[in-house]
Amino acid sequence: MAKYLLKRLGYILVSLFFIVTITFFLMKAAPGGPFASERKLPPAIEQQMNEAYGLNDPIIKQYGDYLVNVVKFDFGPSFKYTGQEVSDIIKRSFPYSLILGLEAIFLALAVGVLLGVVAALKHNKFGDYIAMVIAVLGISVPSFIMATILQYIFAIKLQALPVARFESFAHTILPAVALATTPLAFIARLMRSSMLEVLNADYIKTAKSKGMSERVVTYKHALRNAILPVVSYLGPLVVGILTGSFIIEKIFGIPGLGNEFVVSVTNRDYTVIMGTTVFFSVLLLFSILVVDLIYGLVDPRIKVTDGGGKE
Amino acid sequence: MKKLLEVKDLSVSFDTFAGEVKAIRGVTFDLDKNETLAIVGESGSGKSVTAQSLMRLIPMPPGKFTGGSIHFEGEDLTQKSEKQMESIRGQEISMIFQDPMTSLNPTMTVGKQIAEGLIKHQNMSKKAAHDRGIELLKLVGIPNPEARIKQYPHQYSGGMRQRAMIAIALACNPKILIADEPTTALDVTIQAQILDLMRELQEKTGTAIILITHDLGVVANAASRVAVMYGGKIVETGNVDEIFYNPKHPYTWGLLGSMPKLDNEDEELQAIPGSPPDLLDPPKGCPFVTRCPYAMKVCENHMPEYTELSDTQKTACWLLDERAPKVDPPESAKVGGSKVHG
Amino acid sequence: MEQLKLNNADFEPISDKKFDTEKIAGESTSYWKDAWRRFRKNKLALAGVVIIILLGIMSFAGGPISGQNYYQNDLMNANQKPSAEHWFGTDNLGRDVFARTWYGAKISLFIGLMAALIDLIIGIIWGAVAGFFGGKVDEYMMRIADILYGVPYLLVVILLMVIMPPGLWTLIIAMTITGWINMARIVRGQVMQLRSEEYVMASQSLGASNSRLLFRHLVPNTMGPILVTLTLTIPSAIFTEAFLSFLGLGVPAPLASWGTMSSDALGSLQYYPFQLFFPAFFICLTMLAFNVIGDGMRDALDPKGR
Secondary structure: OOHHHHHHHHHHHHHHHHHHHHHHHHHHOOOOOOOOOOOOOOOOHHHHHHHHHOOOOOOOHHHHHHHHHOOOOOOOOOOOOOOOHHHHHHHHHHHHHHHHHHHHHHHHHHHHHHHHHHHOOOOOOHHHHHHHHHHHHHHHHOOOHHHHHHHHHHHEEEEEEEEOOOHHEEEEHHHHHHHHHHHHHHHHHHHHHHHHHHHOOHHHHHHHHOOHHHHHHHHHHHHHHOHHHHHHHHHHHHHOOOOOHHHHHHHOOOOOOOHHHHHHHHOOHHHHHHHHHHHHHHHHHHHHHHHHHHHHHHHOOOOOOOOOOOO | OOOOOOEEEEEEEEEEEEEEEEEEEEEEEOOOOOOOEEOOOOOOHHHHHHHHHOOOOOOOOOOEEEEEEEEEEEEEHHOOOOHHHHHHOOEEEEEEEEOOOOOOOOOOOHHHHHHHHHHHHHHOOOHHHHHHHHHHHHHHHOOOHHHHHOOOOOOOOOOHHHHHHHHHHHOOOOEEEEEOOOOOOOOHHHHHHHHHHHHHHHHHHEEEEEEEEHHHHHHHHHHEEEEEEEEOEEEEEEEEEHHOOOOHHHHHHHHHHHOOOOOOOOOOOOOOOOOOOOOOOOOOOOOOOOOOOOOOOOHHHOOOOOOEOOOOOEEOOHHHHOOOOOOOOHHHHOOOOOOOOO | OEEEEEOOHOOOOOOOOOOOOOOOOOOOHHHHHHHHHHHHHHHHHHHHHHEEEEEHHHHHHHHHOOOOOOOOHHHHOOOOOOOOOOOEEOOOOOOOOHHHHHHHHHHHHHHHHHHHHHHHHHHHHHHHHHHHHHHHHHHHHHHHHHHHHHOHHHHHHHHHHOOOOOOOOHHHHHHHHHHHHHHHHHHHHHHHHOOHHHHHHHHHOOOOOOHHHHHHHHHHHHHHHHHHHHHHHHHHHHHHHHHHOOOOOOOOOOOOOOOHHHHHHOOOOOOHHHHHHHHEEEEHHHHHHHHHHHHHHHHHOOOOHH
């Protein structure tokens, strides 16, 4: 187990190294200097700023410095907001995104699994059709359109919930729902087909032949097995929620990390772009590790051992 | 005296998109304590549906009883509520399935799967059920049961899984054990072990066994009586010796002819040409008419009645009518050599 | 007991066997015919096809029908509600939303189709080569694909959009630069699976040549999942384009897509919700149509699924 973890951590480090390297050189290759979008600076001042930010060093030295700093969780200063460190921006904005993301993940999992199970149990009946219509619509309506629809109906027309910002739980409801829509629909479909398959499995017949009640058969025997594909979808789910947050946070004016990323992209604030990208990658790689560990807990056939990896 | 199980005229259909599939059509048989009844037939003959109907495991809908009764200890199972059935399943009648690879829950330890029924039917504590689980695993011949009970099915070999399956089925000392092709998915050497185990356990517990199979070799080894099914009907029934040495139905002849025999190795195996009838639109007369080499005009439109050949043997075939031509069973249907053991 | 009246004639053997015991129920049809038959039965998927065809026609005919163009500013008539003159109203620069919607359809559908097509070409070549040769070639090619696959798609697209000059083709290139991996993985999986299937071995042992094997067996049998993936790539590309537009990284003006139109309308959502309604509605409709077609195809092409 310890050896497995170590090995996985090794892989994560290697992947991170590649990601840092690629983003660094991509950003160096970007057209226009970092201060180009500002009003024209006198050459002397630009020269001075380049000096201050270490942009006059040879590229290899810049790269080396950056690598060393990244390890210390120091992504340098923002080009756009003078006096702000990228790491401070991340520290400040990440909690919002974390709360929102966890809410959305919880919502997508809980409602998605429920819809899928209901659809499977009511196979080819009214409940199934309703659940699947919701699922197809959920997949077809992009999160940002869902967000504006929700905002328009619940915040502007009905005035039931706040339009934007992030101050209380009520503020998080609409963005979390919008963020959860697509993965929710996807999970519902996944859960339905897997549940249908499991309900036809031989071991369900075995459980019934032991005299187990419908409830025990469904929830104790079928659900645990049917949920396995959903657990393997957790990785893509985290990715989806994360990238979805770029746009949802923008629409709802939430000062989260996704929004910071988007703003940095529009401003061509290269250090912030690099910093957030690297941070996102760390987040994702660790989430995927956690998901794999969870999968090992849920499915006894997958051994998380020294052999490493899935069977 | 009442028999343990009496199935009378049982019919089960399935509603499908194509229409009503009449899977079994008026099946009658009975079963006594300590007895092993084999139900033999090819795929689609209705033998598995019969087995699952006894435990009401057929999903309804699309399945439905269209007639007949299943009397277990004098009570009609077709009339019971789902709740009442729950206390019969596992407790009074239990079942083992064909494929031990898929019939155990992969995410639950074997111990828990055994304990479940004990806790439900016999109000055992978790601890007591666990201890009984170890006993049961020992009983079915799994070595090192204390460690094995904590393992998951994927850590067991195929034969061991079927043993575990038997332990689960026998946990509450059921009066009837239904074994639906229990050895089909296993290696030949393991097959014999499992059959021996079942016989041994029957001697110990007195459980009646219904053995569903298509393999006459298994029948000869394990059963005391045989019912041959074809096209959703029992076409011939009798005790093992009668079916093997004095079969009267051409389908039974066909089955015996397609069984490999040790003593005449040169002879080719006889296949029964054709395929079973379409149960969406079952034939009016004898279901075997399309494949029967002795088919007569009457067979097409009239289902033959059972002719009682002895106290135990009954055959439904027009060839047994006095007006029919005399036909001798083909050479291939003769079971050569000594008496079938078992 | 019913009394049967039988005479001896009834007990004559049936002389000529009129039963065709080896008859196979149902006529045998080819895989594609069969799939098409099943697909046709799926009303929802058929409706999806009709919607896409209509959208395709309207993307060309829409502008001329209304007699308006998509780029004419008319600030005097900005932000008008739908009317006889402007069927879908006008936007904040007074441009006709109806004409812009169909122009946007052209751009959005073009992006979707182009992205899917490029994904398909790269994916098939990469996947087929890796799958067919196997061994070391496969290992290296797929390791590369795996590394790229691990990076979140949208993150990569956004980073690429940052460093490349804005434009329609920039968008398509950014989307396809990692988008083909999914297709490649599917093609390779199919080829690998088929390579080990017995009928391929049977065919090989009967002396079929490599090219015959490839085109008679492998290609037709891998087509199913590929077609489904292709169908589902189109809505995902349209989605990505709209997503990027919302972030201000979409096609630059004067080009308009449903994404940029929605994004432009967002600011005035409170006052002119219809400006958002039309492009957003058509994005959803298109994605819905492609999704139901994809689902229908999956069900139709996989006989085991039913």
